[in-house]
Amino acid sequence: MIRALFPLNSVVLPGGRLPLRLFERRYLDMLTHSLRSEEPFVLVLLEQGRSDTKAEAAFHPIGCDVSVVDFSPLENGVLGITVEGLRKVSVARPWRERDGLNRGDVVPLPEEPKTPTPLRHADLCELLAALCCHTSVAELALGVDYDDARQVGWRLTELLPLAIEQRQSLVEMDDPLERLEVLSRLVESME
Structure with a gap:
């Protein structure tokens, strides 16, 4: 299937929400x-x-298929929107239209298996709960199932202050438990 592509310096994963500001005509x-x-x-x-x-x-x-869950006009012709991640996808053949919009043939990736969050990662759940209490994150109204290793890993991938390449590496993983192990090591290295 052909989709419009929106390249950013940020990521979103299934169930995650991200506020964006649109002002370019193509977007x-x-x-x-x-x-x-x-x-x-x-x-x-x-x-x-x-x-x-x-x-x-x-x-x-x-990347991730996203849908718009909220929008509001801002100052100077800028439109604020909030998108929500639907499913991870692979862009097989990208191209750029005359108007500058990127498009591509997109293939949905297999859904990650729903996996219980192991007790050994209770600290990651606590960290995520603390992050979700932050005002800007709380405004996104993320409904996190802390018993689902996918959701814990996805939300931490989006919210932790990680290098771009680390973030993308976590996005590309398809094993929720492996993602939590990597996140655990990253959090330890931050302390």
């Missing part, structure tokens, strides 16, 4: 199409050191 048109057709677009991570203003945006091939 406002993308949003209009998405809302009218009820078709998601794909959020992909820009490669480090790249920007989407160049002739060719370079981004990672694994």
